[in-house]
Amino acid sequence: MARITRERAERIARGHACENCGEYSYKKLAVKPASKEEREGVDVAWIASKTCGVCGAVHEMGIDAEGEIIYVA
Numbered sequence: 001m002a003r004i005t006r007e008r009a010e011r012i013a014r015g016h017a018c019e020n021c022g023e024y025s026y027k028k029l030a031v032k033p034a035s036k037e038e039r040e041g042v043d044v045a046w047i048a049s050k051t052c053g054v055c056g057a058v059h060e061m062g063i064d065a066e067g068e069i070i071y072v073a
Contacts, residue, residue, distance in 0.1 A: 003045060003065045006031055012069065013048035013061055019072055025053035034062070044070050 004012075009031045017024055028051035034044045044062035051058050062070040 004063070004067045006033075006046070008067060009046035009048065009063050012063055012067055013050060016061065016069060016072070018050075018052040018055065018057055019059055020057035021052060021055040023052060023054040026050050027053040038062070042070060 010029065013029060013031060014024065014026065018026075028049070030049045031046050032049075034042075034047050038044050038047065042062055043064055045065040046063040048061040048063065049058070050061065060073045062072075064070050
């Protein structure tokens with residue numbers, strides 16, 4: 001299984017619209033490696049925390065090692 005880079009995970013997170021207002025502008029975006037529990041339990045490689053620059057909604061996104069979005073909360 002090919003593991004995507006942090007930069008690729010950031011591009012994937014930025015390319016996903018806000019779940020609340022549909023905008024693509026984020027005032028805060030942080031991507032970190034998933035913990036061992038998250039990798040084993042939900043099968044994600046990266047966790048992106050995003051704050052929308054328009055409505056202020058805060059989202060967390062799980063991205064797997066192949067670049068697929070697993071969840072958005």
